[in-house]
Amino acid sequence: MSRKLVRTVGLVGLGALIPILAGAATSTTDMSTYRELDQFMNVFERVRGEYVDKVDDKTLMKGAIDGMLASLDPHSNFLDARDFQNMKTQTDGNYGGLGLSVQLEDGAVKVVAATEDTPAARAGLKSGDFITHLDGVLIYGATLDDSVDKMRGRPGTQVKLTIVRPGRDKPFDVTLTREIITIKAVKWEVKKGVGIVNINTFLNRNTAESVRAALVSIDKATGGQPLGYIIDLRSNPGGLLDQAIDVSDAFLERGEIVSQRGREKGDIERYYAKPGDMAHGLPIIVLVDAGSASAAEIVAGALQDQHRAIVMGERSFGKGSVQTxxxxxxxxxxxxxxxxxxxxSGRSVQEGGIQPDLPVPQITDPDYKSRPRLREADLRKHLINEAKVDDKIIQDDEKTDPRFAATADQLKKQGIEDFQLDYAVNTLARLGGAVPAVKVAAAAPAPAKPAPKVVKAP
Known part of the structure; x- marks a missing residue:
């Protein structure tokens, strides 16, 4: 593609040659493409020569590339040297800033997610918040790169963000102190005999290895007798496909994990689990919310479809596409x-996301009713789900758990700071009490499982 583009742009630059080449051996489609490229070069030259301010060629070309990719979908984009380095830095799990994932929406900077245990998360910033000012200066209409650059800075320095949160009458200011953001992909703990594995990202190449180590540590901490496991995928924006597959494999004994389907009908790859369920067949609850996306949805969907886990929480983000x-x-x-x-089961989560088996609101968040959830279907140019699911076949007993009526203040007095997690722990404690615990050897980390089997469709 790129070689062809370079070649055709070169020909367009030599305008006199195009008729000769077209007459020699070009199809009608080729001629149409040449005309469009000729139009592009005409616009490029006009802007270059007549725009009110002088603009360098590199800026114009990057703008053209960005515009082309933005016309496809929200997730295809060009990474220049700075973007490429930032991506590699995030993959390594260590970078400077506030711990915010943001995107540009109609000229405004919108929060996608605040990474756990970062300045942004500790300040209570949430998905769907809009950042309008930085240190009192309006950033509406600025490029996303410029806004991100202003939020970054030397660790220990402060920046004031003005936040507009839908559902609140007035904007409010939050002052954050910049720090080196070290993303710990996986954290674990044990509550009431239940092992909790909190997966924050799949961008880290060691995520699956860290999950396996966490499971071994939980077995040690419980004397080999955990009541069950909670996989917390809330506000996990996704990441690497292979990490999602390996994490799913850690909890499955057999069966398909996910399939990947390209442009052509036969372009299908299926990924399967290998024997060896590190959760020993014990009950599992997967927690998701509107910030659970992509790789996180692969894990939740695999365990849900294989009837290996109960999915609890809120409907997930709904990103069902793969980027290369x-x-x-x-x-x-x-x-x-x-x-x-x-x-x-052949479901696409694109647009619709993963529907929880047991919807549980996060009522410890005082804004949970009024705060809008940002999802894939809200993004412009998002891919259309070609495999719709009829939710009418899902039974609903129309009964609401009376505990959902509690207020954030009431829960705080009870010492409950995370209602969804507390609800899941108590549910598993009841489920686990009815299931005989399995004694496991946990003296050393389990060896990594072999790579999941990949089958290429004929």
């Missing part, structure tokens, strides 16, 4: 949507 990183040079790359993924 295509290097263009040593320091630039193209992130392009190349496939859709499907859960083992």
């Amino acid at each position: 990183l295509l290097p263009l040079s040593e320091d630039t790359a193209l992130r392009l949507t190349t496939a859709r993924y499907y859960t083992p």
